[in-house]
Amino acid sequence: MKKIALIFGVTGQDGAYLSKLLLKKNYIVHGVKRRSSSFNTERIDDIYNDLHNKTNFYLHYGDLTDSLSVLKIIKKINPNEIYNLGAQSHVGVSFEVPEYTANVDALGTLRILDSILTLGMKDRVKFYQAGTSEMFGASKPPQNEKTNFYPRSPYAAAKLYAHWITVNYREGYNIFACNGILFNHESPLRGETFVTKKIVSALCKISLLGKGKLYLGNLYSKRDWGHAQDYVVAMWKMLQQKKPKDYVIASGKQYSVKYFVNLICHILKIKINWKGKGINEKAYLNGKVIISIDKKYFRPTEVDSLLGDSRKARKELKWKPDYNIQSLAKDMVTQEIKNINGKK
Numbered sequence: 311m312k313k314i315a316l317i318f319g320v321t322g323q324d325g326a327y328l329s330k331l332l333l334k335k336n337y338i339v340h341g342v343k344r345r346s347s348s349f350n351t352e353r354i355d356d357i358y359n360d361l362h363n364k365t366n367f368y369l370h371y372g373d374l375t376d377s378l379s380v381l382k383i384i385k386k387i388n389p390n391e392i393y394n395l396g397a398q399s400h401v402g403v404s405f406e407v408p409e410y411t412a413n414v415d416a417l418g419t420l421r422i423l424d425s426i427l428t429l430g431m432k433d434r435v436k437f438y439q440a441g442t443s444e445m446f447g448a449s450k451p452p453q454n455e456k457t458n459f460y461p462r463s464p465y466a467a468a469k470l471y472a473h474w475i476t477v478n479y480r481e482g483y484n485i486f487a488c489n490g491i492l493f494n495h496e497s498p499l500r501g502e503t504f505v506t507k508k509i510v511s512a513l514c515k516i517s518l519l520g521k522g523k524l525y526l527g528n529l530y531s532k533r534d535w536g537h538a539q540d541y542v543v544a545m546w547k548m549l550q551q552k553k554p555k556d557y558v559i560a561s562g563k564q565y566s567v568k569y570f571v572n573l574i575c576h577i578l579k580i581k582i583n584w585k586g587k588g589i590n591e592k593a594y595l596n597g598k599v600i601i602s603i604d605k606k607y608f609r610p611t612e613v614d615s616l617l618g619d620s621r622k623a624r625k626e627l628k629w630k631p632d633y634n635i636q637s638l639a640k641d642m643v644t645q646e647i648k649n650i651n652g653k654k
């Protein structure tokens with residue numbers, strides 16, 4: 311019998327990679343998408359076929375803020391595995407819409423867990439919760455499963471609720487529920503407003519088309535960046551273990567935003583010069599300013615330094631990433647160039 315997976319957040323970066331991974335593993339995959347006034351299935355259009363064209367991939371309308379839809383979809387699909395990747399996932403935006411972020415990211419998780427319980431499905435379903443290194447926030451690096459949480463945004467605080475409610479339903483009701491505490495992971499499918507994708511898109515346009523300018527916030531925060539394709543493998547592996555546990559997933563290497571800018575310039579073979587300090591820092595290409603700082607991209611509270619220690623996952627899940635920062639950056643640039651050339 312084929313296993314059935316249900317993915318909340320199927321239209322996002324990770325949802326697309328996870329769907330492809332599970333289909334390759336011969337699962338039947340069901341995804342929940344939100345109603346939107348414009349198309350929001352671009353990342354999964356290559357695998358999505360409607361009812362006229364049968365495949366093992368199905369989409370359903372639903373929303374994590376709508377308990378009824380969550381309960382009804384879980385009942386109808388009767389899955390073996392549920393992956394909760396759905397979230398308002400932008401840290402900066404969470405300061406603008408804190409209540410909505412809490413509703414989706416915190417209570418959305420509770421809605422899924424309680425539906426599993428209410429429907430009497432706890433012995434059938436395994437549950438994965440998309441936790442985040444943002445929960446470590448201001449805690450000193452390196453961070454692992456034993457590090458204290460210290461959230462620094464409404465997003466991180468909401469995800470912390472989701473983390474603990476997942477632990478609570480595991481301990482209280484014996485649900486097979488795991489928290490993946492994933493550090494930043496990127497890809498060509500990354501949302502346009504996250505810093506790596508924003509840098510790659512702008513610098514490729516500047517390099518290929520000779521137009522555009524990039525405005526950034528804090529150049530000096532450090533992140534532990536991996537490739538989404540590697541990280542969805544870890545999600546799946548967590549649900550294949552004998553016991554449900556929580557795992558940190560990370561590359562174990564840390565780079566600043568400015569390092570990432572310089573790396574992309576190096577790949578594109580463009581030579582920039584940095585001048586100035588603080589909000590007056592700028593990057594020049596052939597004497598012209600191509601990067602400036604805009605205060606609006608600073609956050610009220612910043613997470614300065616994330617660096618993951620994923621030894622537990624590497625030992626118990628036998629997980630290790632194929633990509634490093636260089637191959638990740640190259641993949642993002644190669645795809646971006648294809649996109650630009652396709653549109654020309």
Ligand code: NAP
Nearest residue numbers: 319321322323324373374395396397399440442492494495
């Ligand atoms: P993403 O690209 O922003 O995708 C988020 C997904 O959630 C999208 O499918 C989005 O739908 C959906 N969603 C948003 N609000 C929803 C709602 N009210 N009801 C149902 N679905 C909703 O995020 P990602 O990078 O793939 O990340 C996947 C998960 O991992 C998220 O929970 C994120 O917080 C977490 N995480 C990500 C990282 C990372 O570095 N990428 C690291 C740690 C944890 P639309 O397409 O319609 O917007």
Ligand code: GDD
Nearest residue numbers: 399401442443444493494503504505506526527528531607
């Ligand atoms: N988005 C953005 N835009 N970030 C900028 C910019 C900018 O113009 N300029 C500097 N930054 C800095 C941010 O202040 C932050 O320190 C860093 O770049 C990374 O920002 P994001 O790419 O937005 O990612 P994030 O680290 O805040 O959050 C991502 O990773 C988390 C895991 O640690 C998201 O994917 C979260 O959903 C995820 O949980």
